[in-house]
Amino acid sequence: MHYMECVVLMPAKLNLTLHVTGAEGGFHMLDSIVTTVEICDEVRVRLRRDGMVSAEVRGEGLDGLPADKNNACTAARMFCEKFGTCGADIRITKRIPVGAGLGGSSADAAGVLRALCRLHGIPPESVCDIADKTGSDTRYMLTGGWARMSGRGNEVEPLFCGFSPCFLIAVPPFGVSAAECYKNYDRLGCRDIPPPCAEEALKCYGSLRGALHNALYAPAADLHPGIAALRGELLAISGNACMTGSGSAVFSVFDDMDACMRAQRACGGKYRTFAVRACLPQTR
Numbered sequence: 488m489h490y491m492e493c494v495v496l497m498p499a500k501l502n503l504t505l506h507v508t509g510a511e512g513g514f515h516m517l518d519s520i521v522t523t524v525e526i527c528d529e530v531r532v533r534l535r536r537d538g539m540v541s542a543e544v545r546g547e548g549l550d551g552l553p554a555d556k557n558n559a560c561t562a563a564r565m566f567c568e569k570f571g572t573c574g575a576d577i578r579i580t581k582r583i584p585v586g587a588g589l590g591g592s593s594a595d596a597a598g599v600l601r602a603l604c605r606l607h608g609i610p611p612e613s614v615c616d617i618a619d620k621t622g623s624d625t626r627y628m629l630t631g632g633w634a635r636m637s638g639r640g641n642e643v644e645p646l647f648c649g650f651s652p653c654f655l656i657a658v659p660p661f662g663v664s665a666a667e668c669y670k671n672y673d674r675l676g677c678r679d680i681p682p683p684c685a686e687e688a689l690k691c692y693g694s695l696r697g698a699l700h701n702a703l704y705a706p707a708a709d710l711h712p713g714i715a716a717l718r719g720e721l722l723a724i725s726g727n728a729c730m731t732g733s734g735s736a737v738f739s740v741f742d743d744m745d746a747c748m749r750a751q752r753a754c755g756g757k758y759r760t761f762a763v764r765a766c767l768p769q770t771r
Contacts (some may be wrong), residue, residue: 495532495596495598498766500521500732507672517636517638517640520646522632525765526767530578535575540576541575542559544581559577562599562619596628601629614629623640625644626643654761655721655725655761657754660758694738701710708734712736714735721750
């Protein structure tokens with residue numbers, strides 16, 4: 488049976504640790520423990536008979552986003568060029584907050600690649616080169632789950648977490664430009680500490696809480712002081728808090744959903760919050 492349309496749900500990601508290990512070729516090299524969480528964009532891909540690619544984006548204030556500003560369209564065009572396939576109409580319903588360090592743009596690009604692979608019967612591992620060209624998190628987003636991401640995001644090692652944590656994610660009413668954050672990291676002369684052993688960090692709730700770290704927090708908070716205020720509020724409520732990606736979202740980790748939801752209620756609706764669990768890796 489030949490399918491003309493495919494729908495995939497693509498989850499957001501959290502950086503539990505994010506270390507800057509150096510620079511190469513004008514890019515910052517990272518070492519990060521990541522997981523996907525239960526906030527998902529819906530990516531719907533329908534094949535066309537011609538070679539054109541179109542996109543429609545709805546939700547999260549992005550209604551009518553031009554296709555040339557969308558990594559998902561870029562990924563589709565590169566896929567069609569590489570495999571000589573027909574074009575695609577893409578419809579994205581966004582639920583992942585934008586500019587929050589939750590990987591929404593990379594999730595959408597990865598979702599388009601996953602959908603096109605399914606529609607054309609192509610193994611997902613065949614599109615890793617395209618993923619690397621569309622975003623630093625896109626290769627990881629092809630599978631998701633617990634992983635260690637390093638280099639420019641092109642090195643992904645699946646990991647096992649010894650427990651099932653929950654996360655309270657708080658999103659302020661502003662985003663952070665990743666490019667500006669990295670530029671500020673260099674301007675401030677930031678230096679990072681060595682990353683922890685990923686396997687040790689994921690053994691239990693206590694060791695994960697102790698490993699939380701983001702080298703981009705200082706430059707992001709310097710650009711947007713509201714991030715430091717938000718982190719301080721979560722720290723007071725939960726005893727742990729960390730920024731994800733280059734911001735602006737901040738999260739706390741809990742060992743069960745009841746505690747997570749109590750903390751969510753304690754936030755009092757001041758910020759947009761999500762009480763979520765980690766997601767399992769994507770399967771074909």
